[in-house]
Amino acid sequence: MNEKTVPTASPLGSDRRLGAALCISLFLCGCFAGAAAAGALSPGGLRDCLSGIAGALAEEAGAEGGAAYLSRLLSVCKYHIAAVFFGFSVLGVVCIPALAAARGFFLCFTVAALARSFGVSALTLGMFATCVAVSAPCFFILSVQSFSSSLSLLRAAAGRPSRARDEPFGSGFFVRCAMCVPALAGCALIDAMLIPRVVTFLSLRPAA
Numbered sequence: 001m002n003e004k005t006v007p008t009a010s011p012l013g014s015d016r017r018l019g020a021a022l023c024i025s026l027f028l029c030g031c032f033a034g035a036a037a038a039g040a041l042s043p044g045g046l047r048d049c050l051s052g053i054a055g056a057l058a059e060e061a062g063a064e065g066g067a068a069y070l071s072r073l074l075s076v077c078k079y080h081i082a083a084v085f086f087g088f089s090v091l092g093v094v095c096i097p098a099l100a101a102a103r104g105f106f107l108c109f110t111v112a113a114l115a116r117s118f119g120v121s122a123l124t125l126g127m128f129a130t131c132v133a134v135s136a137p138c139f140f141i142l143s144v145q146s147f148s149s150s151l152s153l154l155r156a157a158a159g160r161p162s163r164a165r166d167e168p169f170g171s172g173f174f175v176r177c178a179m180c181v182p183a184l185a186g187c188a189l190i191d192a193m194l195i196p197r198v199v200t201f202l203s204l205r206p207a208a
Contacts, residue, residue: 019147023100023140030104037105038112049113073188076135079103080142080184084177087146090154096147103139134187138180145173 041049082099086092149169 015148015151016144019096019144019151020140022097023143023147026097026101027104027136027140030101030106031108033101034105034108034110035112038109038116041113041116046113046117069188069192072192073185076188076191077184080135080139080180083139083143083146087142087149087173088153090150090157092146092150093154096143096150100139100143103136134183134190138183141176142180145176149173 038046038049079099079102083092083096086095086099089095
């Protein structure tokens with residue numbers, strides 16, 4: 001009598017689903033917290049915050065040529081690089097979801113602070129849309145696969161071996177990293193072109 005074998009789900013696939021649920025949920029929580037924090041700022045605190053944002057952007061806008069682009073590329077990619085880095089450590093199980101929450105918080109805090117002071121404009125929407133359309137999907141791709149890899153390393157450290165087909169650092173890991181590089185490079189280029197306009201906007205238009 002032949003017994004039918006029931007296929008089991010890949011642990012790596014379930015790890016990715018868990019990572020996606022955690023990272024997306026905490027990213028959204030960070031977005032709500034960032035928007036709420038910007039809305040709760042006093043007028044004085046809001047002015048100080050905007051001065052800091054304008055100063056940082058003016059410093060980037062003051063750079064010339066390749067230095068300006070490299071500065072913006074690093075700014076765009078810092079969360080993505082951190083996510084990949086934590087994927088090679090068992091600490092990524094905790095740090096990658098926390099990184100997603102921080103990404104959502106600072107993104108929405110900045111956009112909400114600008115929108116509160118100057119109203120909803122094409123520039124504030126453009127800054128948000130560029131990140132959401134390009135940078136955020138790349139961040140989720142890299143953070144989810146890095147969370148899965150980190151969880152696999154944690155299981156291995158606990159003495160639970162994984163099957164060969166579930167190895168976390170297969171070719172797919174590095175292919176997805178490589179696919180995100182041109183997208184992030186293009187995002188940095190768009191941001192580098194927007195920053196001088198944002199600086200001019202902040203310097204010429206008084207806050208509400």
